[in-house]
Amino acid sequence: EDKVVQSPLSLVVHEGDTVTLNCSYEVTNFRSLLWYKQEKKAPTFLFMLTSSGIEKKSGRLSSILDKKELFSILNITATQTGDSAIYLCAVPLLTNAGGTSYGKLTFGQGTILTVHP
């Protein structure tokens, strides 16, 4: 069964710290992995990592994908209180026949990050 597992489930740090969030996956026909940030309600898109783009960076956030070891990490440097949120990783599923399983994301449990001033 396809599975996405995140760790840790929660993390408490102070402003200025660097955090690393983990996402491991076991899915058939892997094509991409997505990271989202959920503050109040709507998860907002951060990164998509694919075979052709295994490292992404945006400001203080960066992410890498290790296709051999089947995991991804999300790194946040110099954390700020505004980084407090749930961070979700998700993998879109493909059918066994290799076709696209449209619109179907499998999510990890999420990591709750709390950044104290």
Place this chain on the structure above:
Amino acid sequence: KAGVTQTPRYLIKTRGQQVTLSCSPISGHRSVSWYQQTPGQGLQFLFEYFSETQRNKGNFPGRFSGRQFSNSRSEMNVSTLELGDSALYLCASSFTGGWGETQYFGPGTRLLVL
């Protein structure tokens, strides 16, 4: 460009009632997916619609249903509500729902079943 909108934002119902939630995708997006988010189960896929057709369905009972209109707006319906249906219901839209596309989420509808 306006984002994904969902109505209502909050809803309180009692067991046995039914509820209809609405989702308007980003203009130009034709794929709408629905997810249920609970503290215990996290985000789980309900179903996906494209061009008024359900293309994909998650592992939820038949009490959960949906539909999509010609303008791509989508509704989901839950009949005979149970306490366990209390959750945040999120919809997400993308152009065609393909694996290479980013799904953009709405703010969700918080449903409380008493």
